[in-house]
Amino acid sequence: MAIENLNAFLYDYFDAHNCQILNNQNGVLQVKLTEEIDKVLMNRPFYWHYIKNMGREGDTATLNLITNPDKRDEKGEWIHFGSPRLQQILKSVVKNERYTKLFQSDNSGKKSALYPWLVVNIRISYQGKQNKDEIVSFGLHLIKGLMYKDMMEKLDSITLKPAIDDYCYTITPIIKMSSGFHRIEKVLDSYINNQTHDWADESLQTLNEETALVKHFYTSSADEEENNEHMEQEINDIRQRYSPKVSYSVINGGIFYLMDDFH
Known part of the structure; x- marks a missing residue:
């Protein structure tokens, strides 16, 4: 972000x-x-x-x-x-504030249809030698299947309300919520996989260097059985600390009913 x-x-x-x-x-x-x-x-x-x-x-x-x-x-x-x-x-x-339902405001006074979007804010955690988080948002049109990344930025330009305006009505979703989440997960996986992961290479390099140092230290000592136990524990700690991992979790989300000309 x-x-x-x-x-x-x-x-x-x-x-x-x-x-x-x-x-x-x-x-x-x-x-x-x-x-x-x-x-x-x-x-x-x-x-x-x-x-x-x-x-x-x-x-x-x-x-x-x-x-x-x-x-x-x-x-x-x-x-x-x-x-x-x-x-x-x-x-x-x-x-x-994990889940919400909001409606786009329409002051036209005309009868207007509002279409359902599944909007999800997700935190991606990159863990390794250095840890960082990234927040991304996705919006999926639950009828057309259209999907946007950075959905929250696109919503900045419109007025959203917790109650639907007079003369507006909602369209029933065609895509089920579970299917919608699955589609977003696939796009999120692709987004992560297409990044350059220099941070992960750096983490693995540090892991290998630290592991080699520990092995060198313990193999030069006399009490082999006791040292092996301590060595394995230290190597395991190093793996826990430096093994690169990517995980993500849902911060919040909801159903946003928007006008058909939203893009």
């Missing part, structure tokens, strides 16, 4: 939770939290317990989140994939 996308993800998260966006320029997002999100992100239960017992209105935190590498030395939190704050937000999304 590019820096702009990460910034947009953070903006959308806080905006959806009615937090006040104080500033959003050049990869620096300043936001005033609501009480609800303060309790989720700031980990200060004793403060809120005290405030409630006193019958007072609490002062919520203001966050300054930086996603632009050129600005990372400025005052604030440097946010990147793997950073604790981002992981905290993603866990919050997974826990509280």
Whole structure:
């Protein structure tokens, strides 16, 4: 995910939770939290317990989140994939907002059909010598079978609501949800396989080098039986640490009913 996308993800998260966006320029997002999100992100239960017992209105935190590498030395939190704050937000999304149903708004006053899309946000985890996460989104038209990657970016330009507008009606899906997920998985597998995996080659090289060093150390010692046991344990630890792995998990998703001219 590019820096702009990460910034947009953070903006959308806080905006959806009615937090006040104080500033959003050049990869620096300043936001005033609501009480609800303060309790989720700031980990200060004793403060809120005290405030409630006193019958007072609490002062919520203001966050300054930086996603632009050129600005990372400025005052604030440097946010990147793997950073604790981002992981905290993603866990919050997974826990509280795993599935949704939204409808495109239509102010035309005409009778309009809305077509079903399966939209899924997925976190890809690359694990090896260096770990990183990537967030991708897919949208599958549950009638035509059309699929888009970076679906959330395409949805930025339209207005979505939790309730359907008057005069609008929904079209019943033809593609079943299970089949839709399977199609997205196949495209996701292809996306991962078509990448260059220099990180995996580097991880394997480090694994082989570390394994060779351990073997050299233990084979030069006297107590062979005891050393073999320790050597195998250390080699197993090295394999666990450096063996390259790719896994992915669904962050959230839902059914989005959109107009036929959406593209």
